[in-house]
Amino acid sequence: MLTLIDREIRDNSLCVALPCLIGIGIIGFAIFVAFYATMGSSEILLASSGILMPVLLVGFCGLGASQMYSDRANRISSLLATQGVTRSRILAARVLVGVGTVLASLVPPAVTILILLWAFLPPLSFYGRMVVEIFTVAILAGVAGYCVGLLVSWTTSKAWLVMGNLLLLSLVTSLVWIKGFGPDVMAILLLFIVAMLWHIWHTFTSASL
Numbered sequence: 001m002l003t004l005i006d007r008e009i010r011d012n013s014l015c016v017a018l019p020c021l022i023g024i025g026i027i028g029f030a031i032f033v034a035f036y037a038t039m040g041s042s043e044i045l046l047a048s049s050g051i052l053m054p055v056l057l058v059g060f061c062g063l064g065a066s067q068m069y070s071d072r073a074n075r076i077s078s079l080l081a082t083q084g085v086t087r088s089r090i091l092a093a094r095v096l097v098g099v100g101t102v103l104a105s106l107v108p109p110a111v112t113i114l115i116l117l118w119a120f121l122p123p124l125s126f127y128g129r130m131v132v133e134i135f136t137v138a139i140l141a142g143v144a145g146y147c148v149g150l151l152v153s154w155t156t157s158k159a160w161l162v163m164g165n166l167l168l169l170s171l172v173t174s175l176v177w178i179k180g181f182g183p184d185v186m187a188i189l190l191l192f193i194v195a196m197l198w199h200i201w202h203t204f205t206s207a208s209l
Contacts (some may be wrong), residue, residue: 004085004093011070015063016101019056019142023105027112034116060102060142064149067094072154087205095197098150102142110135133182140189147196154203 009016080090113131 001089001093004080004090005097008067008094008097012063012066012097015059015066016097019059019063019101019105022056022059023109026109030109030113030116034120056105056138057141057145060098060105061145061149063098063101064146064151065153066149067098068150068153088201091201091204094150098146099143102139102146106135106139106142137185137189140186140193144189144193144196147193147200150200151196151203154200 110131117131
């Protein structure tokens with residue numbers, strides 16, 4: 001499994017690194033705002049967590065698309081199958097890399113912003129809860145976007161990739177606008193992720209070699 005994970009990271013190094021670099025950019029911006037903003041620093045600090053979220057969402061979708069597109073183009077899963085590796089293990093390694101990238105991109109900024117809020121704006125309770133909710137929704141949305149990329153790039157129609165991205169962005173934006181960052185949105189995104197992963201597993205494992 002570790003070999004498969006390492007191969008996925010190496011084969012998609014740019015798509016793995018880009019969201020992580022954006023996460024580092026969010027950290028840098030949050031630190032800059034915390035130390036140098038003179039008015040409304042807390043609002044700017046919280047807003048900084050959402051500035052690049054749409055870019056990250058597209059980046060996560062692009063990672064899933066890159067993994068599946070390169071598989072289709074180079075017949076990677078077919079080659080690995082001849083070496084006794086099941087498609088379920090290939091997909092599991094692929095999803096672990098995708099979810100790991102989402103967490104590596106979003107968890108450090110969330111922790112950084114929580115620390116900055118605790119240091120510069122005590123008490124933490126209200127803003128801390130808000131940050132946790134925002135980043136929980138962002139992580140679930142990122143995994144959902146990654147799943148969309150996996151699914152649409154396993155199809156032959158490239159139009160589905162663009163439509164899938166736009167549909168997901170519209171869905172997440174509408175959910176957040178209507179419901180906020182509460183448990184309702186989290187539950188909907190979680191159900192969406194489970195349904196997508198099941199459909200991806202069925203589609204990927206049943207495809208002809």
